[in-house]
Amino acid sequence: MVHWSAEEKQLIASVWGKVNVEECGAEALARLLIVYPWTQRFFSNFGNLSSPTAIIGNPKVRAHGKKVLTSFGEAVKNLDNIKGTYSKLSELHCDKLHVDPENFRLLGDILVIVLASHFGRDFTPACQFAWQKLVGVVAHALARKYH
């Protein structure tokens, strides 16, 4: 089980409390598809992904980004059992979606950058530490059931 200090929990909760899940989720997913274009391989049915502008404005990207970040919220609510929380999703990503777990790490790092750009100096080094740890733990949990 991952150990979270009281400070880490507080930092995670306080940032999460201010996050607009729809906006941040859309932005994080869009950036994933823009910065690492090979990730578009999972979204061939999303329509126009031909340019950053197209990706950012794409309603399917926005909707899916919101879905992904909403799910991330489950981790925030269940810091003491992230493994259990993502058990089924892990199986899904392996067996049905066939997503290389490397993508979880890419998205996690991008999410941290999105938070930094939104919160500026309020996204302190201590915040970054807690969130880098969280995205790493989530990525690990999502990869856990792969076989």
Next chain:
Amino acid sequence: MLTAEDKKLVQQVWGKVAGCGEEVGAETLLRMFYAYPQTKTYFPHFDLSPGSDQIRGHGKKVVAALGNAIKNLDNLSQALSELSNLHAYNLRVDPVNFKAGGGRGWGMGTGMGLLSQCLQVVLAVHLGKDYTPEVHSAVDKFMSAVAAVLAEKYR
């Protein structure tokens, strides 16, 4: 591969933080030491507390080197040749720390090296919305290119 547009974006973004280069450097290192404590193992001889003169000095060096690379985007290998030697033969910093593919442990981001991730966080903090997806992409590609050159001679 850095396109002409990428190069332009990198140069523009660097121009925006040129005035506070020293601060950017120091903050990048501070965040790196905080978020990825294993990176401190390369600086046992440093005072790593916030505000440390050594961190400021070293951050300034790193930023200057990146600035030089940005002035020579068409020939990164040559511009970074000495640093490449230094990293390969003297410093021998494990490339995971700066190269794409960096950071295990908590299964940390491997899309970016640890230094690259922290530099980008600092740029995002400073620039907010101006750290657009296009700029983000260009900087990420640039840092990957720098990392590749620095790790070139390792073996």
